[in-house]
Amino acid sequence: MREYTADLIVIGAGLGGIAAALAALRLGRSVILTEETDWIGGQLTAQAVPPDESVWIEESGCTASYRAFREGVRSYYRQHYPLTPEARSDPWLNPGAGNVSRLCHEPRVALAVLEAMLAPYLSNRQLQLMLETRPVTAQTHADRLLGVEVLHAPSGETRHLSGPYFLDATETGELLELGQVEHVIGAESQRQTGEPHALSEADPLNQQAISWCFAVDHLEGQDFTISKPERYDFWRTYQPDFWPAPQLSWSYPHPITLRPVTRDLFSNPVETPHGGDLWHYRRILAGRHFTDQRGDITAVNWPQIDYLLGPILGVGPEEHERHLAGARELSLSLLYWMQTEAPRHDGRGQGYPGLRLRGDVTGTADGHGLAKSVYVREARRIQAVFTVLEQHVGVEARQGQVGAEVFEDSVGIGQYRIDLHPSSRGRNYVDVASWPFQIPLGALIPVRMENLLPAGKSLGVTHITNGCYRLHPVEWNIGEAAGALAAFCLNGQHVPRQVHETPRLRQEFQRTLTDALGFGLQWPEALRVQPSPGF
Template identity: 55%
Template sequence: MSVLDKELTADLVVVGGGLGGIAATLAACRLGRRVLLVEELDWLGGQLTAQGVPPDEHPWIEVLTGSQSYAELRQAIRTYYRDHLPLSAAARAQVRLNPGQGNVGTLCHEPWVAVRVIDQMLAPHEAAGLLTVLRRHRVLRAETAGDRVQALTVLDLEQDRPLMLRAPLFIDATEIGDLLEQAGVEHVFGAEAQSRTQEPHALREADPFDQQAITWCLACDYLPGEDHRIAKPAGYERLRTLQLDCWPGPQFSWTLSDFVTHQPRERPLFVGPTDTESLYDLWHARRIAYRQHFEPGAYASDITLANWPQMDYWEQPVVGVSPQEQAAALEESRQLSLAWFYWMQTEAPRHDGGQGYAGLRLRGDVLGTTDGLAKQAYYREGRRIEAEFTVLEQHIGVAARPGRDGAEVFADSVGIGAYRIDLHPSTRGRNTVDIDSYPFQIPLGALLPVRVDNLLPACKNLGTTRITNGAYREHATEWSIGEAAGLLAVFALEQGEPPRAVRAKPELLADYQRLLQRQGVLLAWPRFGPLTPTQRVGYQHAKA
């Protein structure tokens, strides 16, 4: 599988190097299958790395992960810190080391560390000749025949050279489901109509361009007494007064709309010293480096990851629009994040009574960039397959399941996940939806397109609605979806059957589920209660 060839072949082509794509790739390689992994960026890891979002996980993550491989990823990140970074003796001794001591989760860490860990996890398979990673490659088109994908043409973005990729099975792990559209896989995006789903929180009428805000995250530290103010971003005067009709004031403010109650809520940058373990402010929410965890002088400051409501870009949708409209919206999102940062540096009311934190400094080095912003926008939703089975609010929402004490039990479960149903403000100006949900299963039917036989989803592009997608999109669940897709691809190849036959034939389904379990995948939860605001890790401090 030399990358010098004009055509590459493998058992499986995975498009998208986010967490779902990585999990699918590792799962297939562990079972000896040859994989081509295609990623447009130079970093692998998706929301964990290129998008700069620390793990936002369920409250039980330290005692129960959805799969052994995800637990290994988490442990490898901690091991990297212990082996390669100057931790203090006290921090090194912590079994559950949280490098940033962020409030949103128990493993807030620098994105570049996760990049190196993921590369290390893939390296043995590359060395064995099972895996070829095509970084900086973009899919141009898909060739299809009937209900099957035949091949993909990808472009080497550095050498401006096309390559043809062929395999019996393909996986879409792209951030917004781009391959679904290119391959003509039936899909939806945006909001469904309540008449179709019967969900309590669905819209009365479908609106594909009612989409959640995206966020272009940034990293920064704080050096009091120094001046690191950036140039005033383009359009700053307009952006500084931007306001949703449903918001209590301008978006550039410490006053927010509470995600659950929609009442005004104060969320300042600082309520006390930056390098304390935990405070209720924005700084401590997704702090990714806690200075006190390291030897004196190793870090000049704590480092935090900014993924805050003030940075939510809701003015234009990015899915299902023209390439020109998408590019314009993404650039506006970048400018919004830079404008917010400039506002904090120059105009923001200070906790000590002053104005502006000039000592805030962009830290693109931890994100692999020179401008301080992440490599890629954080997408909260994208295209979703029309699936053999679609997960509804009635399957996992607490209020939508009166008289029950848990989520729907799926006989075809291929993994587990847990997150609140969490929708950010939308491009139609709608406020948040943040409601209680039960820990849930991932049904195999949600991984099977209604028609196409040899393409599987591996992230938030599975068969959910816009409502339930808000629970299935976070880190650990995305990994579980990808792992299930990768193992399904291998199992189908071994059986000589299309993936949909695994669900249709009870004996195949039982064998496939036993394979999942042998690989360390959990198919069911113990009896845990619902994810309420007080039970979700870090809810009182941050939102993803």
């Protein structure tokens, strides 16, 4: 077995993992970064999910490196694409003009920008990047993680990774289970957390739906109908108890009011935030921006592909794989339904056979054509020194107080509604207002383990508060803070717990975040008191 060492071992190259690596690299440390797929970038690339961001993202609410990534995306389009003069001169260019985000764009562009951000550290060998590599075992002693064995799929080689610090940036918190780190899955109870929207009884198998996203374009008059999925007849009639119609339909519960809402494919081409039809909701390429007469491409991450038949955490390997396969088949069934049976917006019968699955856009043209990996909204979460509760950030839960809890140990900021998708145990949406919030350092410190840090969704939040801490810029900020913390500790011969508990060290670390890395640790007052809007 080959041995590899670095100052930081970062498992998972999603947004949190990349940000963690960049922070440590910029502070002078060496990093090994692994990724289970052959694309870095997680939500933005392998999962094909355009960024869900703060409504104020253009002015505030992210770190300097995340802002550099966003500007990198716009610069990539300006340098490499035949943009119209209007699009080229637009300082706030939204390549897809999707109404879910100010920066809807193609997965491959995000991939190119992220690879460019890592490139300088690959060439000087400060960074080792291992693609198609997943963790399989972990070795621990007392309160420390000693090493992680990973499997490199192309070669079949098992590698042993070791170093002073390990960061879990996986989509599901894999290292927490492998390293026997105290953690939580699923939903806590009201008795445990006191949260107004928590369940009356804890249920580890109550987890947010997973979704297998995909990209499509539409060529009217042509036929790209896929083969009928094996379980299509099941999915075309499947209707959750709380759904107003079969899930394969244009009707679904409104996330906030839970009342039936209908939103079809093309009948309302509005581009204002959260308006319009499904086509414009997560459109990642708007043909009108380009001079070569290319058409639109949209990413399908809609309620119709939320997989509700079971969770992928806390179950055995066979059930885990069965639910992943089920999520893939649900997505393909939605596509087939849209191509063959969906009521058309123009009254011309049923189906849009001109919908074309764009596996080339998601890097899976030679496979199933969907995204490379499933979109996971909820991971294993560490039992942390401090856990963020609904009472810290929720508008209703704070009972008339203005603004979120102020954390003296803040290591970043974020803004999004508490947005929980329907669950694997049949609970409907939970979508409630929250205040712009901070990320407390205590939520990054495990109750026991000394050298493992969460670098993504596996920080110390609850099932409820995960709903606003799971989005793209927040995941990036969490990872970047974790990578910076490990580097700060190595550079000063500290340990994370000591930094958290010692005001002088904590303040020195916060100055490193703000002065060296361009973090914001608190919201401007005018924004701090603005609750997250609905739609």
